[in-house]
Amino acid sequence: MFVINCPYCGEREQSEFKAGGEAHIVRPKQPTELSDDEWAEYLFMRKNIKGIQFERWNHIHGCRKWFNMIRDTSNDEIKAVYKMGDEPPKI
Amino acid sequence: MSKNLRINSSKYIDQTNRISFIFNGKKYYGYKGDTLASSLLANDLHLVGRSFKYHRPRGIMTAGSEEPNAIVQLHKNTSRTEPNVRATEIEIYDGLEASSQNCWPSVNFDIGGINNLLSPILPAGFYYKTFMWPASFWKNYEYFIRKSAGLGKSPTKADPDIYEHKYIHCDVLVIGSGISGIMAAKTAAKNKLKTLLIEEKPNLGGSTIYQNSEYFKINNQTSSSWLEKEINEVKKIENLEIKTRTSVAASYGYNFLLARENLTDHLPIEHRKNKARHRLLKIRAKKVIFATGSIERPLIFDNNDRPGILLSSAIKRYADFFGVACGEKNILFTNNDTVYETAISLIQKGINIEAIIDNREEPDSKLLYEVEKNNIKIFKGYTIIDTSGYKRINKISIMQLSKDGQNVVGSKISLSCDCLGISGGWTPAVHLFTQSGGKLKFREEDEVFIPNIAPSNQLSVGACNGDLSLDEILINTQNSLKKFFNIKNTDYDNLEKLSSTNKSKRNIWLLPSDKVLGKTKSFVDYQNDATAKDIKLALREGFRSIEHVKRYTTTGMGTDQGKLGNMHALGIISETTGTKMGELGTTTFRPPYTPLTFGTIVGRNVGEYFDIFRKTPIHDWHVEHKAEFENVGQWKRAWYYPKKNENMYQAIQRESKAARDSAGILDASTLGKIDIQGTDASEFLNRVYTNAWSKLAVGKCRYGLMLNEDGMVYDDGVTTRLEENRYIMTTTTGGAANVIGKLEDYLQTEWPELDVYLTSVTDHFATVSVCGPNSKKIVSEVIPNLDLSDESFPHMSFKNAKIGKINCRVMRISFTGELSYEINVQANYGKSVWEKCMEAGKDFNITPYGTETMHLLRAEKGFIIVGQDTDATMTPIDLQMDWIVSKKKYDFIGKRSLYRSDTIRDDRKQLVGLLTENPNEVLEEGAQIVADINKSPIEMLGHVTSSYYSPNLKKSIALGVVRGGKNMMGQKLIIPMEKKNINVTVADPVFLDKENKRLNA
């Protein structure tokens, strides 16, 4: 079970958080102008990387804030956490 | 059985404290400090159980938690009964009652033993192969299999014991208190780190604490006396906590570990009252040091499972620690030096050794020479090819090994014995290390898996790290500790050491025999009765992956997870397939390391505390009025209120009729409520609901449908504009938490520019919903100064009001199709407002109704319930709710998905009404819907989602989803049931008051 360093609250148990899938997928500003394929790319396609992955997490049983995490999915090592809207730190 | 094999006093056994216990109905005696196993052995009793599949007699094999055979049932037929308890771990106490498992009528005569004779027809995969066909016979097979299989009996009565959970945070956790564990704990604690030392046995010191041999010395003292002094020092350190009788069950990532602290299992039952039995420790450690030692390997030869065959290290422990001889005519069999340590202990204590079989041809070992001095015959280069003795070993046959070790040569020699100690070398106990993600490597020299890559905050020391001799342990542990803690010195830098182990080993995974393999029973997994032959059979049948072979043969799948034999299984697979061990990998070691009771896992979360549930502020009233409750999410909701002698159906019919004829009252407090504020609140609602919100006037309410980005209906509810920049949104009861999570997601990540704030206020309010033609009269009596006229307070509007001094929000909204008012008050006034409504409604037969009637009433109106009439595949168009989807809005969540090629198909499942040919026939929810019953295979068009007998329409009504249902109005369909086919007609889902006249009745 991870210990996650919420950018707003500090270190907390994983059980306080909810994972929210891949990060940095921006919702298209004009969905109606996209083809089915383009929309499907946004809607369904995820990388599911073994290794360094950028993820969204929500401190659902804490401050309720969403934030980003860089995690190595092969060993669950959390490389960095950063706020929504921030540039991912270099790792 | 009258023999006494207690040989001399041991300081770990209190011979002044005699303890009586019952085993298989007979009374025995042991001493304080004994385990069940040691005291049975002292009584010369080896046969303790029968094996799982062949019901072969089995004895005690080990002296620890790795025991595969000696598993017993404690306190049979009582509420404290527990199966699969290892006799080697349970400490005896007065009144202990234990019995053998897997045998009927008794361990000495077991009718299942016939399986042993049938074993040629019970090969690996037997159950899979035999009981597959015909499928309809499975019921019959299962009965017999279940009756004769199974490990022990589960308790049938409630567990009378208390269990608890505790969190522990520490700087350093050390698991195992053998010599390396003690070194680690002391070093950590002396460097001012908060340290926790955990030991599964009742005492500290591992196997070194009874290593009294002159051949193993530290600073010129026997290793036992050196360690004893260390332990005495360790016990005095203040920032070091020691927990004995505590077994680490699981090791997860981020140094989170679970351990079971056993608090009362060693106490007589009458001393356990009001004490917690087990404590589950949830440990978060900054650093973890594994000092879990190693487990001796057995050797794999024909009939290697007889009672009286033990690991050689177990014989040593019984002799040195418990002062018990395991036999009077002992033979030891080895491929390495370990048995000579055992032999020296036995010689010291005057226990007779008949012979030693060493499969090495010319072992050069100090220990061996010492043993030879005592005129003990050592057969070098020999192997055991068979054993005999049904309930206790009485003879072994040996032959010389060929040079390559693959065959036996020469003539057979028979030796008689009553106990055989075997040693196949050692397997580092890396289970916990791998559980948390540590990677292993294979060490070719002695064919062991040892830790390779570990997280930086974990360390393995001692035997579990592959250091199997005293000098290696002392040197490597001390060096590793320095690096791990980044320190210059330890107390162990200049130890003088004497270690006499010769590390040579002649490893032969499956020892050869003069018989063909098919005629042998060489057990690899004792508990599950998997033999070398079974593994080879699995390979012949095409299984290659170790994980598949494991499942097919059940090797390593017992309660001991194959702690003894897994390596041999791997070895045999490797040899047979010509794959290198290192490349084969190991099976995954899964938690728990040793079994946990359910009580330990659930702790205090039993009975009413098993799961969290939420009560509305009006809950007590429902209880007083004999409501039946249903679980909706975490809520307990009033389901229906049966009157005397009423069944559920009758109660619901009465409630439903009353609500439409005069007045009904519903506790709607559980609906999710989200307070939405901010200058962009309207824009926000525009984006999250399918319909338009900007033009909703203050004081008005609107129904909204929320989609997922994939266009599927996610939630629904009525939202009210309280002020210019303030709304109150209601969600479904079960969806509340998810909805606010989703809204926060969009607000924080996609639309951070919006000035909107969300607050969950579900618990802040109680909601009393009064409906029916007389609801206006009732509400006007409860809130006299509120103008309820249709002009001032029309349908879908809201007013602030006061009941006395209590502020309330009144919404005129309806989920039943009746004129109806929802009164929202601060939660703690909920019950009194409810009671006021009941009082005011007396003359109108106001009838409390529960969720079931609510469902029936809304179904009459064709209103959907998200999650009942929808699953995650229904769009609003599928629900025939096109009217709620704004064509004008540029965007909202899910809009783009509504015209994907898949969502615009005509033949999607669509919501329709269903009317039965026979108006009294009520459909079953979930029943399949078909058009052509004769087609094969029958094409399933959809299923019934809601179905009721409507007392107001006096007929059966149902909603269902049907492929292409929108265009099937009036068409006849069939609901095939087990005993009949029911004819239905597709209908409009709105069954009652399509013109909504009743809303203004």
Ligand SMILES: [Zn+2]
């Ligand atoms: Zn937080």
